[in-house]
Amino acid sequence: MRTEHSWITTPVTASLLRGVVDVEHTEHGLLPHRLPAWARAQCADPQLAMAESQPAGVRLAFRTRATVVELETLPTKRAYVGAPPRPDGVYELLVDGRPAGRATVTGGNTLTVDMTAGTTEWAPGPPGTLRFAGLSDRPKDVEIWLPHNETTELVALRTDASVEPAADPGRKVWLHHGSSISHGSDAAGPTSTWPALAASLGGVELINLGLGGGALLDPFTARTLRDTPADLISVKLGINVVNADLMRLRAFGPAVHGFLDTIREGHPTAPLLVVSPLLCPIHEDTPGPSGPDFSDVAEGRLRFRAMGDPAERAAGKLTLTVIRDELAALVQRRAVDDPNLYHLDGRELYGEADYAELPLPDELHPDAAAHRRIGERFADLAFARGAFAGAREAV
Incomplete structure (x- = not known):
């Protein structure tokens, strides 16, 4: 592993994302959306707002020689009154298209839903960081698939080698x-x-x-x-x-x-x-x-x-x-x-x-x-x- 002094922080921008329709710049970072802002403005349904902000199919895609990748995020967890706790959302790492790791992020905001009363309550929380280490020191295509069922603000991407957006894969x-x-x-x-x-x-x-x-x-x-x-x-x-x-x-x-x-x-x-x-x-x-x-x-x-x-x-x-x-x-x-x-x-x-x-x-x-x-x-x-x-x- 490289020393802490070699960390590179790469701004998370839309150029690093696939499967996204729109992005919103928040006080914490970047929030992926699956409906554009004009569409979101046409419907005040909180269920739709929650669903479209959960990044199903959205992934970071970049090329790097990094052996360590850290992603700081601010998730919004869901809790349902009267139901057992939900597991944390899963992040999945692919290297050159092959599964290479799974991680979760603790903390974050909490949205408590009372299905009987039809109400919700939101409580703020801190960001968290996931880490994938031990990657090979060679150029490779890296994808981090975001949790499909957990709203995820992207705060920071840190690596021990430079990062560039992945090339267009040329697929339909x-x-x-x-x-x-x-x-x-x-x-x-x-x-x-x-x-x-x-x-x-x-x-x-x-x-x-x-x-x-x-x-x-x-x-x-x-x-x-x-x-x-x-x-x-x-x-x-x-x-x-x-x-x-x-x-x-x-x-x-x-x-x-x-x-x-x-x-x-x-x-x-x-x-x-x-x-x-x-x-x-x-x-x-x-x-x-x-x-x-x-x-x-x-x-x-x-x-x-x-x-x-x-x-x-x-x-x-x-x-x-x-x-x-x-x-x-x-x-x-x-x-x-x-x-x-x-x-x-x-x-x-x-x-x-x-x-x-x-x-x-x-x-x-x-x-x-x-x-x-x-x-x-x-x-x-x-x-x-x-x-x-x-x-x-x-x-």
């Missing part, structure tokens, strides 16, 4: 939008969310706009997708519309049409894949909203339940079965004039047999093993022999 860019499952939900780490796994297997660069609780067909999200450079685009739609009991069938179809129309304004010919919801038994035939079930909290488990009435489907309330049928028919109609538009039934990624083997621990979100299965299946169904086949070809 895959832009994906979805719900908390795409965001990462209960994945083991930032490189183990199903989109990150699928991107690795597909040989593409990921921009993950999976927004926990925020896949609600918002026009500003469609415009963000429209304006973000990408070669391949997928949108996974449906579950959050049911979770939030946001709209009825009459509004859903036109909203999806408008969402896709907006994306096509910026990406008229890019392969565009519409993915319907994964299997979620509580909402297959029962409308939302979803609500927390605290009956097992004492045993360390929080579950969700469907709070709607199946009879309400007659009045246009949405279920996953209804949404899948509507999306399949909608894409089929549009594809007559849009040969680069595709559809994938989400149950091909996670269906009844998968639920029997790898059930959803909280009845909404897959666990780490299911994330891996979903990512591998998406890589096969989309990248190997589907809408995105040929994506490994250089741009």
